[in-house]
Amino acid sequence: MSDPFAISTSEEPFETNPAISLDDVAVSLGGHTILDGLSVDVDSGTFVGLIGPNGAGKTTLLRTLNGALSPDRGTVHVAGEDVHTLSSKAASRLVATVPQTTQVSFDFPVREVVRMGRTPHRGRFDGWSDADEQAVDAAMERTTVTDLAERSVTEVSGGERQRVLIARAIAQETPVLLLDEPTASLDINHQVRTLELVSDLVGDGTTAVAAIHDLNLAAHYCDALVLLSEGRVLAAGDPTAVLTESNLKSAFDAEAVVSRHPVTGSVYVTALPTPSDDASGRVHVVGGGGTGARALHVLSAAGYALSAGALNEGDTDAEAARRVGADLVTVPPYAPVDDAAQSAVESRVEAADVTVVADVEIGDGNLANLEAALAAEYLVLVEERSFSERNYAGDDGRAIYERLKARARVVEPSELLSVVGEFACESFGDSTNSEDAASDGDPTAEVEGAAAESNGSTAESNGSVIESNDSTAKPSGPAQSNHS
Amino acid sequence: MNVRTRATTWALGLSVLLAFVVVVSAGIGHVSIPPRTVARILLDALSVPVGVSLGGGMSLPLVGTVPTPSLSFASPFHFSVPDTARIIVLSVRLPRILLASLVGFALATAGVVMQGFFRNPMADPSIIGVSSGAAVGAVATIALSLSVPFGLHGAAFASAVITAFVVYLLATENGRTPVATLLLAGVAVQTFLGAVISFLLLQAGESLRQVVFWLMGHLAGATWDEVALLALVLPIPVGILLAYARDLNVLLLGEDDAQSLGIEVERTKRLLLATASVVTAAAVSVSGVIGFVGLVVPHMLRLVVGPDHRVLLPASALAGASFLVVTDTIARNGAAEIPVGVVTAALGAPFFLYLLRTREVHSP
Structure with a gap:
């Protein structure tokens, strides 16, 4: 053995x-x-x-x-x-076997199919015994196909056919x-x-x-x-x-x-999606309450190294960040982002090629995250709702967000991946004048939103292994650089 | 038992139909004889042992097809019937009619088995080359004027069975015979044998007409000897097939399922194939290649009685017998005698296409 x-x-x-x-x-x-x-x-x-x-x-x-x-x-x-x-x-x-239900092309009545389960118990010239009848009745009752007994097995639904085949196996005893x-x-x-x-x-x-x-x-x-x-x-x-x-x-x-x-x-x-090696670069994601999870999944699938935070322990996004192996800054549950956390976030923002701010609700507790994001070279704001709808930090919040917005690219969730790719390439190719490139604001490059969108949804809905097919790896940097 | 009752009912009903068809057919011809007279002649004949070889003792579903003048049934009917009518019916028409019913019976039986076995609606008794094999044997005997033991029938029967066996061997690997491979091997061998037949036709010379007549399927010139031969050969294989009707049902579920339900799949396939081939070979060797009986009749009956072989098999067999008696009656009463194979194809093909277009033909 x-x-x-x-x-x-x-x-x-x-x-x-x-x-x-x-x-x-x-x-x-x-x-x-x-x-x-x-x-x-x-x-x-x-x-x-x-x-x-x-x-x-x-x-x-x-x-x-x-x-x-x-x-x-x-x-x-x-x-x-x-x-x-x-x-x-x-x-x-x-041993009784329930096969995979495949298409059946013979129209035996359901009862006859279940009766075939008695085949191994009967001799060639044996009649149909009471024991056979009882076994078939019991099996059909057990699988609740008794009502279908006279229907053709070709007419019943897939789920019913499955039960008929299980009944056949049960009748085999x-x-x-x-x-x-x-x-x-x-x-x-x-x-x-x-x-x-x-x-x-x-x-x-x-x-x-x-x-x-x-x-x-x-x-x-x-x-x-x-x-x-x-x-x-x-x-x-x-x-x-x-x-x-x-x-x-x-x-x-x-x-x-x-x-x-x-x-x-x-x-x-x-x-989880298998990371691909298509994209390279480091991205920091500011999110919270689940708003950043999607960005984390999509960017992770595309192959970026990720950091995230600051997030409260137990936040949905914190879970998501752990799953994709992001470098995560956390604060205790319900605690505000303190100075230590803010500087930790700042250092990650500085280390990142691109910083993404998700469509997150901003209050006094996490305003520090936005301040930290000001240090970013390349900044992407994901907006599904307008900021005023999700601002609970009053004028301070609006002021900081306006400052961020002035030097960021504002994108739909579907555009995120391609814009990040664009920025990552610029950052990679020419980091000295990168701030201006970002602040120009005008999206001039073709945005392959649809591709990124479909990637994103696949990654989230069933987590199947996908290959990123976006344009992030294309060297679009040189075409952009004349903007500055 | 429900199925048993249905099978018996269908068998009895179709036996009555067959008897009726036989009586009516025996009255039709150049000399028209009323059915009442025919019936009297037949009843009279029951007391006469026409031949020892026709003795009874056959399984139940066969009773309808073989008028078994068995001694036990000997009853002293003495109707007064004109001798000419008696001779026409007993010596001329009846052998041909009975041969037609036996051949139809055999082909429809084999057709049901092959369609069930292959789970393929286009399967017919000749699908593994039995008919082509018989044709090669017969055509070679006629065209090359060979003298073989048991004559033309023997040669056709032997070459048919050998062909089936060769196809089986070609399709078998490691003791397994996938039906798809069997089907393709059958097609390939049939094509090859078709070429052989074409070649032999070129060599036929003066016997060409005789060869072509054989190939088209024929029942003309049927003799009591041929009837006796088939009546002797068929009961055992047909009995075996009937005994395996339940196994055929289970095989319809697929071979893996059948295996898991306790069927020795390969052994059962081997037995069914061999038996159905013998049945087909017996029919084809006396009548030549008569198409469409084994294809269309099982389909028609499946529509009527359902896929259960315990009912379908005897019902198709008896219906096939009636079908061929009717078509042969048409064949021999045209302006000129035409081979019955032409009539079955002419009637069967359009009907089959009709079934096909109305989507009523399903896989068995």
């Missing part, structure tokens, strides 16, 4: 007779090694989530577990029996249930209902193994997770132990933040 992962506390899996036991399983398809020496034990009555990037071997593992694929080496035991020495019929009395991406192509309501159903079945003693793409759903519903990567088990066990930032980095090659979900308390994974 090569590094066995036991999803149980037991030291000797074979004595406690786990529901599923894989020992050094290797599978290759078409000459490619898909599974490369997997050893996993799954305890009876647990719900195990199989996670991992596309191509990690999740589906292959499921097909090996149900006997559809034979391993090149190693063994798969289910309920103590080697499934690959069993007949298909005998194996199908141990097996100790082990495998599900391949049971939540793929379902809306969020049906995803939750499906997993709740599987959890219930597990509560009744079934052992379930499901390949699940959504890490957060997996973390919430599964008793244990198996993280596959390149045909191997990278980690297995409790979701908190498996879903670590370093594991996710090595399996998915993705930057992610793992926290606790505020409502469910489950481990919660947020993927």
Whole structure:
């Protein structure tokens, strides 16, 4: 056995007779090694989530577990029996599989599809027994598809079809249930209902193994997770132990933040955009109350080194700044920005090539941030609302903001990235006359707002890995310099 | 049982239809004989063991197609019927009609199995080259004046089965036979055999007319021997296919699903393929290539009875028998005798296109 992962506390899996036991399983398809020496034990009555990037071997593992694929080496035991020495019929009395719902083109009635789940229990010339009928009725009731019984399986919705296939698997009356991406192509309501159903079945003693793409759903519903990567088990066990930032980095090659979900308390994974090397430069962001988070994400995705502050501890923007690894100046919760913090911010503003002031509400407590921003060489003000709407610092606030505005470029959120890129290049190319360049104010360069906008929203909405395609890296500096 | 009741009902209904079609068809021809007379002749004939080879003992769905003059049914009917009518019906028309019904029965059965097996609506009994194989054997025998054991039928049957086997071998790797590969291998081999047939036609010389007639599909000159041959060959493979109707249903869900539901997929595929090929080869070797029966009839019946093979298989088989009797009646009563394959194609193709355009043809 090569590094066995036991999803149980037991030291000797074979004595406690786990529901599923894989020992050094290797599978290759078409000459490619898909599974490369997997050893996993799954305890009876647990719900195990199989996670991992596309191509990690999740589906292959499921097909090996149900006997559809034979391993090149190693063994798969289910309920103590080697499934690959069993007949298909005998194996199908141990393992039921819910396939990914794909388009079905045969119009069997729903009830007939569920009845097919009884196939492994019937001889070729056996009639339909009462036990068969009861198993089908119970399975359909359990999955609430009884009302659909006479409908054609081609006519029901995707969520209903998923439940029909689960009913078929339940009617199979097996100790082990495998599900391949049971939540793929379902809306969020049906995803939750499906997993709740599987959890219930597990509560009744079934052992379930499901390949699940959504890490957060997996973390919430599964008793244990198996993280596959390149045909191997990278980690297995409790979701908190498996879903670590370093594991996710090595399996998915993705930057992610793992926290606790505020409502469910489950481990919660947020993927972040992978920083690209397209842009270079240092940007300081003045924000607060969530107004700077978007700028931080977008600029981080574009590859800038970031600093932020000063922010109160616990502020949304402070969280965001930590996630993107920004150099953060903080003050205690509800405390105003004191002199020490102000000078810390000033030093960061001076170090930065560009300073961005977000559409933040200004009061006496954070007015110091604006004063500090006056030290910036290149200044960008993001305005969604006019300043008067968000000024709670009276005349002082307006006076400082007017001074900032006089030497800043005022932009829409969508223009931020391209303008910062422009400034960063100027700052990089010619820092001596940079103040004038900025104070000229007239936006003369083409602003590729749309590109930056779409980048920004992608980065925020689902955190997928994106490549920045903005114009920041283009040397637009020389074209601008004749303005000064 | 619900399905069983439906299957029995359909089988009985379509058997009655077939009996009716046979009686009416036997009365149609140069000499018109009223159906009542035909019925009397047939009932009379029941007491006469026409041939030992026609003995009964066949599975239930076959009763309708084979008028099995089995000894157990021997009843002393003695209607007075003109001898000429009796001879026309029993010696001339009935063998041809019964052969048509057996061939139609076989082709429709094989068509259902192939469409289910391939999960492809365009699949027909010849999809893996059985018909082309039979044609090569038959055409070679005629064109090259070969003398082979069991004659033309034997040569056609043997080459058909060999072709199916070769296609299967070509498509199989490591004990697995993906249906897509099988389909493509079938197409490739059919194309190759088409070239062989064309070449043989060039060599046919004086026997060209005979060769072309065979290729178009024909039932003319049917003999009781041919009827007996098919009646003997078909029951076992058709019985096997009926026994696997439930497996065919499960296979419709896809091979992975079928495997997870306890079907030994590769073994079942092998058996279904071999059996359906034997059924097709038996039909084609006596009648030549009759197209569209095995394609259109299963589609029509699927629209009526649904996709469940436990009902679809016997229903299609019996409907296929009636269909071919009707089309052959048309074929032999035209101004000039035309091959029945021409009639089935002429009727079947437009009908199939109609189904296609009205989007009523789905994958099985």
